[in-house]
Amino acid sequence: MKLLERVIKNAQSYQKRIVLPEGCEPRTLRATEIILKDNIARIILLGNPVEIMKAAGECGVNITGAVLIDPKTDSRRSAYADTMVEIRKSKGLTKEEALEMLNDPLVFAPMMIKSGDADGEIAGAINATGDVLRPAFQFVKTLPGVSVVSGAFLMFVNDPHFGHDGILVFADCAVMPDPDERQLAEIAVTTAKTAKAIVGMEPRVAMLSFSTKGSAQHPNVDKVVNALAIAKELDPQLKIDGELQLDAALMPEVARLKAPDSEVAGRANVLVFPGLEAANIGYKLVQRLANAEAIGPVLQGMAAPINDLSRGCSVSDIVNMVAITSNQAAALFD
The missing domain is CATH 3.40.50.10750 (Isocitrate/Isopropylmalate dehydrogenase-like)
Known part of the structure; x- marks a missing residue:
């Protein structure tokens, strides 16, 4: 499929930072190995690093080169929480509540993007669409002049x-x-x-x-x-x-x-x-x-590329969606 070959080639040149919140999920780990081996994107996996490495070992994959981040202990939690409180101040969000929310990788990932620490996100292999998109809508929001995703x-x-x-x-x-x-x-x-x-x-x-x-x-x-x-x-x-x-x-x-x-x-x-x-x-x-x-759905209208996977997705689906997300990020930010 020539288009996908071109999308992947473009992604290789862009080298975008794509965060995968489902860091211990087997298909995600297998896709990470391929993405890193083929130099498609820089990958950030969220979760307990010990558990991620254990899961990778059980899958028999090499994820050397991926950045492993534990949302529960990362040093940026306080800064992210302050940003969340500012965004949701009309809803009465407190810093304590924001810090608790950041324990969830599906919240931490959009905050990485919002803060400039990642360029895009892929999730949904083991999470419902609503759970993936809700934090994105709350904190990343839509493009200027766009009201609908x-x-x-x-x-x-x-x-x-x-x-x-x-x-x-x-x-x-x-x-x-x-x-x-x-x-x-x-x-x-x-x-x-x-x-x-x-x-x-x-x-x-x-x-x-x-x-x-x-x-x-x-x-x-x-x-x-x-x-x-x-x-x-x-x-x-x-x-x-x-x-x-x-x-x-x-x-x-x-x-x-x-x-x-x-x-x-x-x-x-x-x-x-x-x-x-x-x-x-x-x-x-x-x-x-x-x-x-x-191939899709490719979510559009967001201020940053955040894409939702089907829970029946394959490893190749994840690889392709990471490449597509990288292309979206390049179009938005470069």
Whole structure:
């Protein structure tokens, strides 16, 4: 898969510091060995160092080169707690409560990023999505001007005629059940940035609907039309169009009939679905029926790259997501 090879090569040049809070988890340790061996990123493992080394020995892996940090004893705890109190002062968070929270690696990791001691985070192999994301939302927060976090999937459809040489980006497949007009617009803009940062494509964004250019009338269609207008205000240079049915977005012959004046229709490489229900069903249909490779979700809209793994993830999934997170960090910070 040439894209992943390029993403990994880029990550090797960036050498970002990626923190893995699940430091004793076997797949995480096996992925760490590969990442360090292939020089993909600098890895920080959280947990008791003795327990991490014991777990690594039991897995038969070499994690020499990883930085091992115990959140319960690290010297930066007090400074991190002060930052947490400042961020959450309106909620009445005390320093004692913050110090207790920092015992949790899923809290300590975002605070490392917030304080400039790490560039990105990957977790979720043994933790629920909510537990991974809650501290990120509380302390790292979203990008300026962005109010919503969303999840994109990179879809490799094995047909170079679609998207960017067979690669499409779908969103939001993971987070927002029913985005409003503003949120849908933000999802479109941030997904375009993800596509450019990770895939290297020039994004052409289709705002999907069951209608193309007024062929149907419904409040759900109005939402997409209004979101398009907002997205154009947020990023006037973005190539984006809607509302488009899927065939009009992807098939040139259909686009010529339904949207002949569109610079996106028939050539879209970023598909923004009107809601999570459609997006989640859509990516899984393509994955299962077209035998497409789906990589993600890549979380977007955060002020720093923090990505959530599936608890059924493989070692290669973790390696790939570390490389993707490194690319996101480079796009945000470099």
